[in-house]
Amino acid sequence: MNEHNPLGKFLRDRRTRLDPAAFGIAAGRRRTAGLRREEVAQRANISTTWYTWLEQGRGGAASAEVLDRIAGGLMLTEPEREHLFMLGLGRPPEARYKLSDGVTPRLQRVLDAFTGSAAMLRTPTWDIVAWNRTATLLLTDYAKIPPKERNVARLMFSSARMRAAQSDWQSVARFVVGSLRADAIRAGADNEVAALAEELSRLSPEFAAMWEDNEVVSVSDGYKVLHHPELGPIELEFSTFAVDGRPDLSMMVYNPASEASAERIAAYLAARAAD
Numbered sequence: 186m187n188e189h190n191p192l193g194k195f196l197r198d199r200r201t202r203l204d205p206a207a208f209g210i211a212a213g214r215r216r217t218a219g220l221r222r223e224e225v226a227q228r229a230n231i232s233t234t235w236y237t238w239l240e241q242g243r244g245g246a247a248s249a250e251v252l253d254r255i256a257g258g259l260m261l262t263e264p265e266r267e268h269l270f271m272l273g274l275g276r277p278p279e280a281r282y283k284l285s286d287g288v289t290p291r292l293q294r295v296l297d298a299f300t301g302s303a304a305m306l307r308t309p310t311w312d313i314v315a316w317n318r319t320a321t322l323l324l325t326d327y328a329k330i331p332p333k334e335r336n337v338a339r340l341m342f343s344s345a346r347m348r349a350a351q352s353d354w355q356s357v358a359r360f361v362v363g364s365l366r367a368d369a370i371r372a373g374a375d376n377e378v379a380a381l382a383e384e385l386s387r388l389s390p391e392f393a394a395m396w397e398d399n400e401v402v403s404v405s406d407g408y409k410v411l412h413h414p415e416l417g418p419i420e421l422e423f424s425t426f427a428v429d430g431r432p433d434l435s436m437m438v439y440n441p442a443s444e445a446s447a448e449r450i451a452a453y454l455a456a457r458a459a460d
Contacts, residue, residue: 190242192272198239200225201258229258247273249409264430279373288315292428296320296436301451303421303439306428309372310381311337311365314434323413323421323439323450338365338381342389352410352418362395363402372432408442416453420446 201219205211210224220228226236231251239247247255252273256266270278288306296317297306300338303320305327307313312333316327325347327335334340339346341361351357369378386393408425413419420442428434441447 190240192269193240193242195269195272196225196255196259199261199265203259225255225258227258229254231255240271249274249278251279252299253457263432278329288434292431292434299438299456300439301447305437307437308433309368309374310434311361311368313337319454320439323411323419323456336360336381337361338392340377342385342392346414350412350414352412357409358391359398360402360404362392363400364404366396366399367401367403368435416449419450 197448201217203219205215205220205224208220208224208228210220215221222237222240223233224346225399226233229236229251229370231254235251236255242408247272252267252269256269259265261269267277270276291317296306296315299319301319303317304324305313305316305324306318313327316324321327325340330340337454338361341358348354353400365378371374377430386396406422408422410418411421419438422442423437426438427437428436441450
């Protein structure tokens with residue numbers, strides 16, 4: 186084993202941690218723990234010689250396809266798979282979109298901790314999957330919207346209330362469309378966003394025109410004026426954060442952007458506290 190071969194050391198370490206019995210392989214008498222090289226190669230559908238060379242640092246660079254097969258053969262977790270690609274190719278694997286597994290109570294408590302700010306979790310296709318009470322009061326009562334319709338792009342082009350809430354609907358709508366395209370493609374959700382875009386294009390000529398413009402936007406924070414039905418215009422600033430371990434989710438937090446808006450929002454939230 187070449188001690189200066191971190192890829193080989195990582196592969197061998199993960200191979201020796203696996204229990205042969207878990208794969209229906211009789212343990213028998215083995216000189217080392219875990220699976221043999223030929224057993225990993227068979228599971229990954231590659232030659233034993235090629236896999237052995239990788240562990241020994243003699244085989245040159247493996248392709249992304251081969252690394253993906255090995256990751257599956259070794260039953261690597263997503264962080265381990267990413268580490269394998271970094272060692273083998275010097276880059277993370279291409280995005281592989283996975284539908285949301287739901288929101289844990291811990292993540293919901295994080296949202297709820299933003300008592301004075303609207304906070305929500307969204308997917309790369311801009312489906313809203315969780316939110317806090319302040320988001321309900323300041324933005325939209327998502328609980329009253331069927332789950333399949335809790336999509337920012339869908340609401341932007343179908344909800345009269347959301348359209349009226351924007352100080353410059355045209356600019357905000359273009360921002361949403363451009364961000365939707367960028368986020369979905371970056372996350373590997375090509376098929377999902379294509380289906381959504383096709384549906385919204387049939388429902389809204391405005392969406393169809395903006396989607397055809399092929400604009401791409403990637404903005405992690407910004408400022409907006411929202412016309413609230415009870416508070417009137419309020420100034421908000423938003424920030425977007427990645428959720429560690431959940432590439433299918435992003436957190437968006439809306440904070441008051443001025444002292445005047447902060448005071449009005451705080452008074453409104455206090456008055457609605459008993460609701």
